[in-house]
Amino acid sequence: xxxxxxxxxxxxxxxxxxxxxxxxxxxxxxxxLAEKGILRYSELRKEMSNITDAVLASTLKELIVDDxxxxxxxxxxxxxxxxxxTEKGKSVVPILQSIxxxxxxxxxxxxxxxxxxxxxxxxxxxxxxxx
Amino acid sequence: xxxxxxxxxxxxxxxxxxxxxxxxxxxxxxxxLAEKGILRYSELRKEMSNITDAVLASTLKELIVDDxxxxxxxxxxxxxxxxxxTEKGKSVVPILQSIxxxxxxxxxxxxxxxxxxxxxxxxxxxxxxxx
DNA sequence: CAAGTAACTATGAAATTTATTAGTAGCTCA
DNA sequence: TGAGCTACTAATAAATTTCATAGTTACTTG
Numbered sequence: 001x002x003x004x005x006x007x008x009x010x011x012x013x014x015x016x017x018x019x020x021x022x023x024x025x026x027x028x029x030x031x032x033l034a035e036k037g038i039l040r041y042s043e044l045r046k047e048m049s050n051i052t053d054a055v056l057a058s059t060l061k062e063l064i065v066d067d068x069x070x071x072x073x074x075x076x077x078x079x080x081x082x083x084x085x086t087e088k089g090k091s092v093v094p095i096l097q098s099i100x101x102x103x104x105x106x107x108x109x110x111x112x113x114x115x116x117x118x119x120x121x122x123x124x125x126x127x128x129x130x131x
Numbered sequence: 132x133x134x135x136x137x138x139x140x141x142x143x144x145x146x147x148x149x150x151x152x153x154x155x156x157x158x159x160x161x162x163x164l165a166e167k168g169i170l171r172y173s174e175l176r177k178e179m180s181n182i183t184d185a186v187l188a189s190t191l192k193e194l195i196v197d198d199x200x201x202x203x204x205x206x207x208x209x210x211x212x213x214x215x216x217t218e219k220g221k222s223v224v225p226i227l228q229s230i231x232x233x234x235x236x237x238x239x240x241x242x243x244x245x246x247x248x249x250x251x252x253x254x255x256x257x258x259x260x261x262x
Numbered sequence: 263c264a265a266g267t268a269a270c271t272a273t274g275a276a277a278t279t280t281a282t283t284a285g286t287a288g289c290t291c292a
Numbered sequence: 293t294g295a296g297c298t299a300c301t302a303a304t305a306a307a308t309t310t311c312a313t314a315g316t317t318a319c320t321t322g
Contacts, residue, residue: 017234
């Protein structure tokens, strides 16, 4: 996924954006943190059914590198680490909401009856979804 | 990529949106058609440096299935096929623009000097880019 | 009559993304 | 004593996406 190599930075901003919050789990993590505020690692995982540790941890790393998510670790045992959105992270939420509105409108038309519930989050059509 | 199977339609709208215009070439095709209006297959390919026929043709198919792009073929020889955005396709342009604006702002901060030119399109920082 | 054209398709390989499984430290509770 | 907890990492495998190469049809132009 996105890494800060020189070569990769010579790109148009549209692609940068899609890389930062595209990808299978990134937008979902941003949604959950936008809704809940601060979450520990294990709480975050509980919110994301079907994600494994390897994937969650590496996705979080990417979001941290891109300054979307902030990580705060406490010096306790058992370990405690909290995640929340950065200001930059919060600023993508309106974009995600506009994508939701857009596709809500069009997808509904295409498939009135089938799009009732999401497997990955608790979105229900007409209920405002996860944002 | 996205296909209209029942299973895939039970998803949250955010993912539907990201699938429709995410992906390596989709947003680029939408941008070009938004700017130029109607283009023949070969003209479209000329605009997208480094894409191959296999990828362009299959990406176009996906965009057509999702009703983002309209295909009109003329009964001539040599063949003539024209592509343009549908109304639904035009309606994603503002979203792509908002992504551009967002990442233009943030990416600039991160990498003031490196993000000058895109390899895939003619975006130049500060010049309004490809949208 | 050979070469070129437009808009593709088919096939297989390479690259990338995502998933699976197992394991880590250092404590606490039964 | 040992099982459980937290927040991960490592190694590998599977799945998906993207790419490269070559070929197709039915004409037209040199």
